[in-house]
Structure formats: structure tokens, C-alpha cells
Amino acid sequence: AGYSAHLFVPIRSAQQPAINENNPSSSLATTINFLERKQYGSQSMIERMFKRRSEWENQFGDYQRMGFWRFFNEQYGLIGPKFVVLFLLGLFGIWEVIRRRSDVGLSFLLLLLICSVGLILYMNFADGTRQHPLSGADHIEVRDRDYFFTPAFIFFGLAIGIGAAIAVQYIREGVAKFSAVPKKIIVTSSLILFLLPTFALARNYHLCDRSRSYFPYDYGWNLLTSADPDAVLFTYGDNDTFPLWCMQEVYGVRTDVKVVNLSLSNSKWYIKQLKSSMGLDLGLSNEEIDRLKPYRTADGTIFRLQDQVINALIANDGRKIPINFSVSVGLGAQKYRGKPMDSLLVLSGMVWRVDDPGQPRRVDIESSIDFFTSPDKFQSRGVNDPSIYKDATTFRLTRNWANGFLMVADALRKAGDYERAEHLVERAVEQIPYSSRAVEYLANLYSRRGEVDELRTLIERTAHGDKGRLKLLLGRSERKLKRYSEAERLFKDVLAEDPSNRSAFEELVRLYLETKQATPMRLLLLRWLQSNPRDNQVKIMLEELEKRMTVPGTVGANES
Structure with a gap:
């Protein structure tokens, strides 16, 4: 039954759609490999299940990205100690179904265990504690894996509902002999159990609401709009690839751009599709593609399959069609023939264009400004709206x-x-x-240009950026304008929050030297040494200052 539900996969694959991952229709073995997720490694899922990739307590417990309990106890609206009530109610519901209808109850329990305990064992998610030092295999899961356990969450939610209904039934039976008024009060009060779904709705609706979330659409739009006409656009992962494919295949946006995913380019089936589906010239026959494998040169340079694909496309198509890299592609992948491509790359909007050699990582200023300032080119709907939910991935990508x-x-x-x-x-x-980078960069520009009011307003309004660094910038600007009291207050604020902040300390030293305040300087040095007793340079500075303060006629002498 588990496999039969997926019979549509090879049938759809046989139609040769534009996105045909793993080409599972090519053979029965390929279809089975696809279903066993061998595209993520040579091992079958059954074999991988018996190789420990994580600590047991992390897989079953509250552990980031993959711990079952971490997701389980957040599903139903009540968390922490309150969740115990729901958990016991669910167990009670399961027990009652087994007691009343053992055939149904035991089947239900078995399904729940398969979708929870069974899936934990089968998926064998990695927690990063057993990562291979060289290959990087078994690194911690790259994203939250809660979606794998959705059936278990649904089944246990059903168990909670059954438990609530039977609990109300028992309460009604228990108060049957009570007088009318107490009976109505108790039974009516018990009906509160049926409000339990509202807790789940209240807690999870905002997290799950995508009614105003245009981030994937706009992310794909911005990358495709930045690309050159008829370009090959290299992307790297899921988040910078699938939105683009959706834009092209569903919305018909920039279908002239050929999106090439570098992660998939380590798979031979995908390299063949670059030829057959996209018509790209790799200069390789299918037989030669089958013989491709990673290799290391005499100087130690490693060429993965994706590196060989980049080399082949630039060598064969680079003079015929534009080659672009998404800004999301890391520096390690932006290489040609084993060498960094910095001198060939020109930024245009959200892509790096491969161009003639020149200064490293140049910027096409005018085309980029046109992109970022044109509403019909750059889209960022809802990004600055705090009422729209954004997860960690959305924050990172935007x-x-x-x-x-x-x-x-x-x-x-x-x-x-x-x-x-x-x-x-x-x-x-x-x-x-x-x-934070944008906030701090703008603060630096304001400080450099002496726009103190704008800098102060920015610091007051933003909740982002390094507050200590921002206050330092404002303090320096105030000192340059000889507003010493305000500058001193800002530097002291930074030191109060971080007594080891060297920059704030040095700024205060400059201020006291400039204003010739020996006593405050001495107190500053003493306080600094309390927090940083090994700072010999400041010890020498303090000794020199105290000598000067005792010599008549010098600055600070005889100050109290």
C-alpha cells in the first residue's frame, strides 16, 4: 500500500516534464531508488536506518531541527506543564478505544506508533554529533523536520478529541444522580474541553498563515529579473531554485533563463537533463557523463561534478550565452578550472554576471540601481511588515x-x-x-558625513544592529561637534553594558585628554583595570597619569 500510492511518480516522469528529478521512469531500479531516497546517498533507507546517525535522546527528545518531542509538544496549543494534560487526555482516548473496540483501537495505536516511533527509527535523522570530519556526512539536519511527523500529530490530535469526548461522557454519567442545578453546572463546565482546538488555533495560526506571504514569489522574481536575457543562471540549494522553477513553469516569468542547480549537478541524471531538456552544450556525450567522477589534481584541487559542469558550460556555451551566478551561490562554488572567478564577476542586481577579466567583483552600478529602485523589477512585499510571519530561512534569504x-x-x-x-x-x-548590516552601514555613512540628527533618529527607531557600535558612532560624532557631555554619556553607556569594550574605553580616554580631565581619566583607568586586570598598557598609563597629577604645574595636579 505504501508503494502503490506512488505509482504516479514514474507515470508522470515518463511524460518528460521540465522538472524531472532523478528521472524515475528510466527503469524499475531507478524508481525503487527514488522511493528509497537514494538521491540523498547511495545507501537505501533500510540500510541507513541501522547506522546510528544521532543520539537516541536527541531523536526522541527536544533537540533542534529533528527531535520528535520538540515538535510534538508544540502542536496542540498548550506547551510545557500544560501539555501534560493534553498528553494524558490523548493516552486516555487511545485506551478507551482499545477497551471498547480492540480491533479498531489496536489498529489505531499501531498506525500512531508507525508514524511516530517507526518514522523516528526509519528516518534516523542526524543531530551533528557523529558528523564525518572529512566528508561532512551526517551533519545536523539543515531544516526543521517536523513535517515528516504530520500523520502522527494528526492521529494523536484525534486521540485527544476522543479522550475529551469520552471524558465528558463519564462526567455526565457520574453526575446523573445529582440535582438539576449542580448537574448542569458540572456538565456545562466539562464542555470547555471542546474548546481545546482554539488553543492550537491561537498558537499556530500566525505561524502557519501564508495569506500575505509573497517571499518565495518575490525571491524568485528578483533573481529571474536580474538575470541577463537567455542566461544560464547557477543556483545552489532548494530555496534559490524551486521558487524560480515555479515562476517559470506556473507563472511564465522569464522562461528564457535556464536555471541550473549546482547541488543537483553532482548527479549524472541531472547533467543529462541539462542537455536533453535545456539544450545546453556540455561537450559531453551521455556515455562520457556516465564516466564522470570527482577527482583531485596533483596540487590538491578537488573537482566535484558540479565544478566540472561549470567548466564545461563556460567552455562550450560561455561565448554564446550569458553565464550568471545567483548571489546565494557561495564563493567556494564560484570557480572556473579550479581558480576563483573574482576577476570575471560583475554584480548586476541579485546575480553575478561572468564577464571579461577586470577588477575583482565589480559592480554594474547603474543597472543595479535601476533594479533596486524600480518597483516593476525589485519586489519585497511584506518584508517590512512585522505582522507577517517570517521564519529563520525567510530572514536569512531576504x-x-x-x-x-x-x-x-x-x-x-x-x-x-x-x-x-x-x-x-x-x-x-x-x-x-x-x-543589521544595512543599519550599521547607514549609521557609518551618517557618521562619516556628520549627519548627527539622522544618526540619532536611526538609533532611536531601529531595534537591530549592534547597539554598542551604533552608540560609539554617535558618541564620536558628538565629540567632533564638541558636545562632550553627550559623547561622555554614550561612551559610558557602552562600557556599562560591556566593561571590556576597548573601543568605548579608548574613546573616553580621547575625550578626557581632549578636555583635560585628569580625575575622571584616573577613575576610568581604575575601573577598566578592575574588569581587565591583565592590561599592562593601561597600568603603565595609570602610573604615568598619577605621577603627573602629583607634580605641581601639570594638568590635573592637586585635583581632588
């Missing part, structure tokens, strides 16, 4: 947009165009307000 803004702004700054750089970063902070 911060990539802010990084794009900053790379263009930095190119403008280096060219001396501070005004346009400032306007661009202000736009980044407005649209992606939780980007």
Missing part, C-alpha cells in the same frame, strides 16, 4: 537583498558618490529593516 543593496552602495561610496550611496542604504533599511 537579508541577501539587503546585502545586494550594500554592495552597490559601497561601490558608490568608493566612487565618492556618498549621496546616492546614502539614499540606497536608506531604501534598504526601509525595505529590509531587520538587516
Whole structure:
């Protein structure tokens, strides 16, 4: 029954859709490998189940990304000690079904155990404690794996409902001999159990609501809109690939762009599809693709299959069609013939374009500004709306947009165009307000340009960025304007929060030297040494200051 539900997979694959992962229709063995998830490794899932990839307590307990209990006790709205009530109610429901209808109850219990305990054993998720030091195998799961346990959550939710219903039934039977008024009060009170789903709804609705979430759509749109006409666009993972495929196949956006996923490019079936489905020229026959394997050169350079695909596409198609890399592709993958491609890359919007050799990692300033400032090109709907739920992945991916803004702004700054750089970063902070890098970059620009009021307003309004660093910038600006009292207050605030903050300490030292305040300087040095007793340089500074303070005619002499 488990396999029969997936008979549609080879049937659909045989139609040669544009996205045909693993090409499971090519043979029965390929279909079985697909169902056993061998695309994620050579081992079958059955074999992998018996190889310990995690500690038992982490797989069953409350452990990040993969612990069953971590997800289980958050499903029904009541967490912590309150969840015990729901858990006991669910167990009670299971027991009652078994007691009343053993055939149904035992089958139900078996299903629940298969979907929970059985799946924990079968999936054997990795917790990172047994990661291979060289291959990286068995690294901690890359994302929350709660979705694998959805059937178990549903079945146990059903058990809670059954338990609640039977509990109310027992209460009604128990108070049957009571007088009318107490009976009505008790029975009515017991009906509160049927409000339990509202707790789950209240706790989980915001986390699950996607009615105003356009992040995947806009992420795909921004990458495709940045790409050159008819380009090959290299992406890396799920999040920078599937939204693009959806945009192209469902919405018909930029179907001229050929999206090539580098992670999948380590699979021979995918390399063949680059030829057959996309029409890309790799200069390789299918037989040669079958013989591809990773190799190491004499100088120690490792060429994965994905590296060989990049080399082949640039060598054979690089002069015929544009080659682009998504900004989400890491530096380690941006190589040609084993060498970094920095001198060949030009940033345009959210992609790196492979171009003629020049300065490392140049920026096409005008095309990028046009992209980031044109509403019909760059989209960031809901990113600055705190009422829309964003998970860790959404925060990370949308911060990539802010990084794009900053790379263009930095190119403008280096060219001396501070005004346009400032306007661009202000736009980044407005649209992606939780980007600490954007906030701190804008603060630096304000400080550099002496725009103290703007800097102060930014610090007051933002909840992001390193507060200590921002206060230091404002304090320096205040000191330059000779507003010493305000600058002193800011530097002291930073030191109060972090007594070992060297930058704040040195700024206060400069301020006291500039204002010739020996006594506050001495107290500052003493307090610093209390928190940093091994700082010999400050010890020498304190000794020198105390000598000067005792010599008549010197600054600070005889101060009390």
C-alpha cells in the first residue's frame, strides 16, 4: 500500500516534464531508488536506518531541527506543564478505544506508533554529533523536520478529541444522580474541553498563515529579473531554485533563463537533463557523463561534478550565452578550472554576471540601481511588515537583498558618490529593516558625513544592529561637534553594558585628554583595570597619569 500510492511518480516522469528529478521512469531500479531516497546517498533507507546517525535522546527528545518531542509538544496549543494534560487526555482516548473496540483501537495505536516511533527509527535523522570530519556526512539536519511527523500529530490530535469526548461522557454519567442545578453546572463546565482546538488555533495560526506571504514569489522574481536575457543562471540549494522553477513553469516569468542547480549537478541524471531538456552544450556525450567522477589534481584541487559542469558550460556555451551566478551561490562554488572567478564577476542586481577579466567583483552600478529602485523589477512585499510571519530561512534569504543593496552602495561610496550611496542604504533599511548590516552601514555613512540628527533618529527607531557600535558612532560624532557631555554619556553607556569594550574605553580616554580631565581619566583607568586586570598598557598609563597629577604645574595636579 505504501508503494502503490506512488505509482504516479514514474507515470508522470515518463511524460518528460521540465522538472524531472532523478528521472524515475528510466527503469524499475531507478524508481525503487527514488522511493528509497537514494538521491540523498547511495545507501537505501533500510540500510541507513541501522547506522546510528544521532543520539537516541536527541531523536526522541527536544533537540533542534529533528527531535520528535520538540515538535510534538508544540502542536496542540498548550506547551510545557500544560501539555501534560493534553498528553494524558490523548493516552486516555487511545485506551478507551482499545477497551471498547480492540480491533479498531489496536489498529489505531499501531498506525500512531508507525508514524511516530517507526518514522523516528526509519528516518534516523542526524543531530551533528557523529558528523564525518572529512566528508561532512551526517551533519545536523539543515531544516526543521517536523513535517515528516504530520500523520502522527494528526492521529494523536484525534486521540485527544476522543479522550475529551469520552471524558465528558463519564462526567455526565457520574453526575446523573445529582440535582438539576449542580448537574448542569458540572456538565456545562466539562464542555470547555471542546474548546481545546482554539488553543492550537491561537498558537499556530500566525505561524502557519501564508495569506500575505509573497517571499518565495518575490525571491524568485528578483533573481529571474536580474538575470541577463537567455542566461544560464547557477543556483545552489532548494530555496534559490524551486521558487524560480515555479515562476517559470506556473507563472511564465522569464522562461528564457535556464536555471541550473549546482547541488543537483553532482548527479549524472541531472547533467543529462541539462542537455536533453535545456539544450545546453556540455561537450559531453551521455556515455562520457556516465564516466564522470570527482577527482583531485596533483596540487590538491578537488573537482566535484558540479565544478566540472561549470567548466564545461563556460567552455562550450560561455561565448554564446550569458553565464550568471545567483548571489546565494557561495564563493567556494564560484570557480572556473579550479581558480576563483573574482576577476570575471560583475554584480548586476541579485546575480553575478561572468564577464571579461577586470577588477575583482565589480559592480554594474547603474543597472543595479535601476533594479533596486524600480518597483516593476525589485519586489519585497511584506518584508517590512512585522505582522507577517517570517521564519529563520525567510530572514536569512531576504537579508541577501539587503546585502545586494550594500554592495552597490559601497561601490558608490568608493566612487565618492556618498549621496546616492546614502539614499540606497536608506531604501534598504526601509525595505529590509531587520538587516543589521544595512543599519550599521547607514549609521557609518551618517557618521562619516556628520549627519548627527539622522544618526540619532536611526538609533532611536531601529531595534537591530549592534547597539554598542551604533552608540560609539554617535558618541564620536558628538565629540567632533564638541558636545562632550553627550559623547561622555554614550561612551559610558557602552562600557556599562560591556566593561571590556576597548573601543568605548579608548574613546573616553580621547575625550578626557581632549578636555583635560585628569580625575575622571584616573577613575576610568581604575575601573577598566578592575574588569581587565591583565592590561599592562593601561597600568603603565595609570602610573604615568598619577605621577603627573602629583607634580605641581601639570594638568590635573592637586585635583581632588
